[in-house]
Amino acid sequence: xxxxxxxxxxxxxxxxxxxxxxxxxxxxxxxxxxxxxxxxxxxxxxxxxxxxxxxxxxxxxxxxxxxxxxxxxxxxxxxxxxxxxxxxxxxxxxxxxxxxxxxxxxxxxxxxxxxxxxxxxxxxxxxxxxxxxxxxxxxxxxxxxxxxxxxxxxxxxxxxxxxxxxxxxxxxxxxxxxxxxxxxxxxxxxxxxxxxxxxxxxxxxxxxxxxxxxxxxxxxxxxxxxxxxxxxxxxxxxxxxxxxxxxxxxxxxxxx
Numbered sequence: 001x002x003x004x005x006x007x008x009x010x011x012x013x014x015x016x017x018x019x020x021x022x023x024x025x026x027x028x029x030x031x032x033x034x035x036x037x038x039x040x041x042x043x044x045x046x047x048x049x050x051x052x053x054x055x056x057x058x059x060x061x062x063x064x065x066x067x068x069x070x071x072x073x074x075x076x077x078x079x080x081x082x083x084x085x086x087x088x089x090x091x092x093x094x095x096x097x098x099x100x101x102x103x104x105x106x107x108x109x110x111x112x113x114x115x116x117x118x119x120x121x122x123x124x125x126x127x128x129x130x131x132x133x134x135x136x137x138x139x140x141x142x143x144x145x146x147x148x149x150x151x152x153x154x155x156x157x158x159x160x161x162x163x164x165x166x167x168x169x170x171x172x173x174x175x176x177x178x179x180x181x182x183x184x185x186x187x188x189x190x191x192x193x194x195x196x197x198x199x200x201x202x203x204x205x206x207x208x209x210x211x212x213x214x215x216x217x218x219x220x221x222x223x224x225x226x227x228x229x230x231x232x233x234x235x236x237x238x239x240x241x242x243x244x245x246x247x248x249x250x251x252x253x254x255x256x
Contacts, residue, residue: 020145020146020208020209020212021076021143021145021208021212021215021216022211022212022215023146023148024148024215024216024218024219025215027148027219043152043230044141044149044150044151044152044230045060045149045151045152046060046151046152046153046154047059047060047073047142047151047152047153048067049153049154049155049156049159049186049198049200050186050198051197051198052196052197052198053188053189053190053196053197053198054186054188054198055071055185055186055187055188055198056069056070056071056186057069057070057071057072057073057184057186059073059151060151071185071186072183072184072185072186073144073183073184074144074145074181074182074183074184074205075142075143075144075145075151075181075182075184076142076143076178076180076181076182076208076216077140077141077142077177077178077182078141078142078143078150078178078216078219078220078223079140079141079178079220079223079224079227080138080139080140080141080163080177081103081104081105081138081139081227082102082103082104082105082136082137082138082139083101083102083103083105083136083137083138083139083154084100084101084102084105084108084116084122084134084135084136084137085098085100085101085134085135085137086098086099086100086101086108086110086119086121086122086133086134086135087099088111097110097231098110099111100112100113100119100121100134102116103227103228105136108134116134119134121133121134122134122136135157136157136160137154137155137156137157137160138154138155138160138163139152139153139154139155139227139230140152140153140154140155140163141153141223141227142182142184143216143219145181150219150223152230153184155200156197156198158189158197158198158199159198159199159200162199162200162201162202163200163202166182166202166203170204175207178213178216178217178220179207179208179213179216180204180205180206180207180208181204181205181206181207181208182202182203182204182205183202183203183204183205184200184201184202185200185201185203186198186199186200186201187199187201
């Protein structure tokens with residue numbers, strides 16, 4: 001093969017691989033899940049954030065038993081929502097539903113139920129080491145370029161302030177979170193008590209084209225609808241004892 005032929009071949013390969021989100025044009029998530037996942041687990045694969053200050057994500061790879069370890073990744077945020085879960089007895093894993101839970105962070109369903117803002121279990125000091133007895137997290141559904149099936153990132157409490165700042169920065173520029181490709185990374189943070197934790201960081205990688213945004217916006221609506229079918233299963237680490245930073249009031253994950 002001539003050198004110029006090899007270059008053309010590689011360029012063609014890259015053109016196929018780096019298609020952005022154009023491959024969503026023929027994809028219908030609801031239809032695909034109904035047809036291909038009938039009778040199977042309809043949940044999303046998960047991106048995991050480590051504890052104790054590690055700066056490497058665990059991202060699903062080709063081998064389900066061997067996730068990829070990456071320091072950063074880029075994806076569109078399709079949809080995100082709060083997830084509050086209160087267990088009277090310590091959570092032991094699995095799909096055990098909470099005694100009270102909320103998908104909007106406003107109204108809890110179960111016992112005690114009612115207004116989340118007024119609930120005594122959603123106040124600092126109600127849980128271990130000054131934390132909340134009701135665990136507050138945020139679910140983020142993301143889509144990486146070149147893929148058509150979303151992944152789920154469960155954002156721990158110690159990263160919620162950074163995420164809130166990022167969303168506000170986008171809104172101040174008239175952008176929604178699903179109109180840009182976001183770069184996700186981790187940094188090691190240490191609270192005033194010397195306890196290390198992994199804190200997610202968010203920056204804009206690039207803005208979507210008008211064509212890409214039209215496709216992403218359609219998928220966002222599908223994910224928003226489907227997210228109501230995802231149970232209250234708490235991700236590994238979500239039930240760990242948390243502590244409150246005495247300076248910021250932020251709940252963080254403990255060092256192991």
